[in-house]
Amino acid sequence: MSTRFSVVSKPRPASGFPLTEIPGSTSGAISEKLVQDRYRSLSQSVSDAPKKESAATLEQKLFDALVNAKVSTSHVAMHLENEWRQRLFRQLDSLMAIEDWDASDAPLEGNSFSTFLRTILFLRPKRAPGLGMTSTGEIVAAWTRDQDRLTMEFGNADQVRWTLSRVDSGGRERAAGETYADRMEQVLAPYFPDRWFER
Amino acid sequence: MSVVNIPHEHHVIRYASWTKLRKDENDNVLGILPDALRLREVETSLSTTWIEWFDGPPQNQYLNAVEMIRRTMSVSPRGGMSKANVGNLRELCQTENVSIRIVHEPTDENDAHASIRRLPRDNLDLLELLAAEAFTETILNRDLP
Numbered sequence: 015m016s017t018r019f020s021v022v023s024k025p026r027p028a029s030g031f032p033l034t035e036i037p038g039s040t041s042g043a044i045s046e047k048l049v050q051d052r053y054r055s056l057s058q059s060v061s062d063a064p065k066k067e068s069a070a071t072l073e074q075k076l077f078d079a080l081v082n083a084k085v086s087t088s089h090v091a092m093h094l095e096n097e098w099r100q101r102l103f104r105q106l107d108s109l110m111a112i113e114d115w116d117a118s119d120a121p122l123e124g125n126s127f128s129t130f131l132r133t134i135l136f137l138r139p140k141r142a143p144g145l146g147m148t149s150t151g152e153i154v155a156a157w158t159r160d161q162d163r164l165t166m167e168f169g170n171a172d173q174v175r176w177t178l179s180r181v182d183s184g185g186r187e188r189a190a191g192e193t194y195a196d197r198m199e200q201v202l203a204p205y206f207p208d209r210w211f212e213r
Numbered sequence: 214m215s216v217v218n219i220p221h222e223h224h225v226i227r228y229a230s231w232t233k234l235r236k237d238e239n240d241n242v243l244g245i246l247p248d249a250l251r252l253r254e255v256e257t258s259l260s261t262t263w264i265e266w267f268d269g270p271p272q273n274q275y276l277n278a279v280e281m282i283r284r285t286m287s288v289s290p291r292g293g294m295s296k297a298n299v300g301n302l303r304e305l306c307q308t309e310n311v312s313i314r315i316v317h318e319p320t321d322e323n324d325a326h327a328s329i330r331r332l333p334r335d336n337l338d339l340l341e342l343l344a345a346e347a348f349t350e351t352i353l354n355r356d357l358p
Contacts, residue, residue: 144236
């Protein structure tokens with residue numbers, strides 16, 4: 015049997031990130047405020063990123079995108095395990111290596127990366143995803159366990175497009191949808207995401 | 214020139230750059246991502262190379278197709294050559310009520326060029342299905358002779 019669901023969240027204003035509670039983060043009002051401050055800082059760092067000169071070389075653009083991504087990560091580093099953060103940096107270095115870059119692709123979009131970080135902080139997966147990118151500069155996270163696949167594409171303004179397929183005794187089940195970073199945990203819950211997120 | 218539909222039992226190769234490859238957390242390559250099959254704004258069909266257009270035994274046909282891609286595209290050592298069966302591609306699309314056409318459309322550079330037409334521009338679910346169940350054999354360019 016094969017079942018498939020497609021879920022699309024209702025649109026909501028793109029301006030400003032909803033800084034709601036982060037599951038698994040340190041509890042308490044002070045900690046919550048700290049997290050919110052960090053997120054504001056993260057958003058600010060992206061919007062303040064220097065505009066790229068049109069004449070900038072591809073190498074410069076990739077370098078700038080890589081640095082911006084690492085700076086953004088450093089702003090929330092206290093919420094990431096050291097091993098997780100170091101692995102992410104290695105993956106980003108690998109992903110944006112100029113020798114493998116398709117010159118027709120856009121460099122990593124800072125806002126897409128912010129959405130990725132926020133989603134990771136909400137989901138807190140113990141197992142890191144494999145990383146990829148779309149031609150338009152959106153980062154992609156992929157978790158694969160045997161035949162079970164979970165893929166997320168991170169847009170600007172907190173949007174996440176996702177698709178999954180999983181196999182159990184009832185056959186293959188597929189689902190896809192579009193939602194927001196702070197909703198991913200609830201959206202994935204019926205599909206037992208620990209199969210992807212646990213080590 | 215008449216349009217040649219590529220037979221069901223034949224195969225095509227799609228080149229996917231490093232960023233379009235599905236990897237695990239240690240960068241081991243597992244296949245391709247849906248975006249490897251997503252049409253860009255300027256594209257109306259998905260470009261592939263028809264393996265059986267070349268003569269010889271299957272392995273020679275495959276390697277000749279790879280060589281054609283290398284000659285006609287900018288490829289990197291960590292780019293992936295991903296192979297799909299044409300019939301499987303059509304059948305998977307039909308399960309989603311999408312009727313694609315896979316036709317031989319030679320270009321000035323690539324005589325074995327094949328186009329996948331009528332592929333929805335932005336159906337992530339379908340593209341993921343094709344990435345997972347049609348393009349099932351992906352080999353890094355650097356690992357091929």
